[in-house]
Amino acid sequence: MTPERYAKILRVLSRRQPTLTVLMDQVNKPHNLSAIIRTCDAVGVLEAHAVPPSDGRELDFTGDTFEATSGSAHKWVRVQRHVDAVQAVRGLQARGFQVLATHLSQRSVDYRDADYTRPTCVLLGAEKWGVGEGAAGAADGNIIIPMYGMVQSLNVSVAAATILFEAQRQRLATGMYGAPQLSPTELREQAFEWSYPDLAPGYRERGEPYPALDDAGQIVP
Known part of the structure; x- marks a missing residue:
């Protein structure tokens, strides 16, 4: 990434x-x-x-x-x-x-x-x-x-x-593309799924929340 x-x-x-x-x-x-x-x-x-x-x-x-x-x-x-x-x-x-x-x-x-x-x-x-x-x-x-x-x-x-x-x-x-329609939580979760499509399924299967990403899209330790 x-x-x-x-x-x-x-x-x-x-x-x-x-x-x-x-x-x-x-x-x-x-x-x-x-x-x-x-x-x-x-x-x-x-x-x-x-x-x-x-x-x-x-x-x-x-x-x-x-x-x-x-x-x-x-x-x-x-x-x-x-x-x-x-x-x-x-x-x-x-x-x-x-x-x-x-x-x-x-x-x-x-x-x-x-x-x-x-x-x-x-x-x-x-x-x-x-x-x-x-x-x-x-x-x-x-x-x-x-x-x-x-x-x-x-x-x-x-x-x-x-x-x-x-x-x-x-x-x-009407300006509907001008501001995010996804909530901050939804946007963060979707960003992880798009950024790490190979890792996301494992987190979902285990019922674990996705890890946070920094401003460069790297997983925060």
């Missing part, structure tokens, strides 16, 4: 947005998963959520395709797995998130009309079948990206980027 590297970690964490996230409902293609995670990192998402495909396949966060497309972003964005999209929506709502599903319905609104300065989860579905009706119905709102061409929808990773950068725009305008 170099002082420069540690300074960058602290700078990035100071802009992380724990109140902005995504829920990927059965998005299973590695290039889409990795591209969405890369966008999450770019806009400051701390943790993403995902439901695996209903055919029993596990989410693939490995392999050359994922690694190449993610640009190592998966190291900086945790992905919380869920077994069911509706349950995941309810759980996020219980934590205070509004869930906005990318879904065409009678209540759909232009994605730019949503207020992303609120704690927000963007719910995305796989390209072939989209967000499930149950999850879309359980969501607080449905949003769409207006389309004026012959095709009816964007690639899911492109749609995610479009919506998340609108969220970033709104949050920048």
